[in-house]
Amino acid sequence: MRHCHTVFLTAYGTEVLLMRQDVSAIDAIGRTAFAVAALRAAEHRRTDRLFSDPWAEQFLRAAGEVLGPPEATEDFAALMRTQAAVRTRFFDDHLVGATERGVRQVVLVASGMDSRPWRLHWPEATTVFDLDQAPVLRFKDEAMEGRVAHTAATRRAVAADLREDWASCLHAAGFRDDRPTAWLLEGILYALNEKAAEGLLADLTRLSAPGSTLAFDHFEVGPSLRAATDRLGADLSRLWQSGPTDPAAWLSRHGWQPEVRELANVAACFGRTPHHAYDAGPGAEGHSWLAVAIRPPAPATG
Numbered sequence: 001m002r003h004c005h006t007v008f009l010t011a012y013g014t015e016v017l018l019m020r021q022d023v024s025a026i027d028a029i030g031r032t033a034f035a036v037a038a039l040r041a042a043e044h045r046r047t048d049r050l051f052s053d054p055w056a057e058q059f060l061r062a063a064g065e066v067l068g069p070p071e072a073t074e075d076f077a078a079l080m081r082t083q084a085a086v087r088t089r090f091f092d093d094h095l096v097g098a099t100e101r102g103v104r105q106v107v108l109v110a111s112g113m114d115s116r117p118w119r120l121h122w123p124e125a126t127t128v129f130d131l132d133q134a135p136v137l138r139f140k141d142e143a144m145e146g147r148v149a150h151t152a153a154t155r156r157a158v159a160a161d162l163r164e165d166w167a168s169c170l171h172a173a174g175f176r177d178d179r180p181t182a183w184l185l186e187g188i189l190y191a192l193n194e195k196a197a198e199g200l201l202a203d204l205t206r207l208s209a210p211g212s213t214l215a216f217d218h219f220e221v222g223p224s225l226r227a228a229t230d231r232l233g234a235d236l237s238r239l240w241q242s243g244p245t246d247p248a249a250w251l252s253r254h255g256w257q258p259e260v261r262e263l264a265n266v267a268a269c270f271g272r273t274p275h276h277a278y279d280a281g282p283g284a285e286g287h288s289w290l291a292v293a294i295r296p297p298a299p300a301t302g
């Protein structure tokens with residue numbers, strides 16, 4: 001049974017009919033994509049914003065009351081606000097840079113409400129694979145339907161579960177593993193245990209031609225974050241796992257040349273300071289990393 005509500009928004013004095021979409025098929029981890037959208041929408045409203053993302057607000061409006069009461073979410077938002085803004089800009093720059101250097105395949109792994117397929121200026125002939133769980137992509141496609149969102153890239157929605165054979169789904173969508181790829185793992189490593197993180201990177205590495213790049217964010221769960229996720233509810237809090245505990249070693253083990261930075265250092269380049277739990281100072285409760293890596297050419301033989 002489909003639940004569909006309508007709401008009226010006033011845009012520039014015009015009544016706009018907005019369809020409220022069904023989110024009942026989206027699971028707890030899928031709904032975390034709306035939390036990121038909320039942080040991006042807030043950044044978009046700032047006069048000193050690090051990026052523009054008008055679609056984030058659209059997704060939120062289409063989803064309706066999906067995030068829970070503000071008193072349950074405010075601590076989490078305070079912890080993640082700067083991380084989400086800085087990482088978004090950092091990955092925007094990284095992905096655009098990769099395409100400027102000639103990469104024409106981009107894979108947004110666990111893309112959620114990431115609007116980069118429409119938001120970034122891609123060179124012609126770029127293919128952006130937008131990979132997430134089927135219900136999440138159904139929501140996203142429906143929310144974008146009929147919107148004026150030009151993109152020079154070809155966007156391919158890839159409905160896949162990372163715990164299953166997602167590589168086949170990617171290939172079926174036209175992915176070529178003999179060409180370099182710019183991979184993005186944004187807002188996903190936190191939800192994996194170390195074994196799952198190993199498996200994911202092993203799979204991804206097998207699909208990565210020399211010259212491919214990989215970018216991701218990750219952070220350790222300290223007491224403030226654990227308290228904030230507990231306030232979101234048990235279903236959500238139990239999603240937070242360790243992921244790779246040493247990102248640089250994790251990358252090197254799989255043959256990538258890593259550049260792993262502290263969030264605080266990247267944030268400083270943009271004039272921002274993360275929440276004190278992740279400001280890299282003496283009172284910090286753990287690391288918050290932003291990383292990029294490159295897959296070097298295979299050593300010459302003979």
Ligand SMILES: C[S@@+](CC[C@H](N)C(=O)[O-])C[C@H]1O[C@@H](n2cnc3c(N)ncnc32)[C@H](O)[C@@H]1O
Pocket residue numbers: 029030031032033036037109110111112113114131132133136160161162163185186187188191
């Ligand atoms: C916190 S959101 C991040 C979304 C997006 N990368 C961003 O930063 O805006 C986590 C996303 O991971 C996706 N995800 C989690 N587990 C997944 C799985 N097993 N297979 C595919 N997607 C998954 C969820 O559906 C959700 O969209």
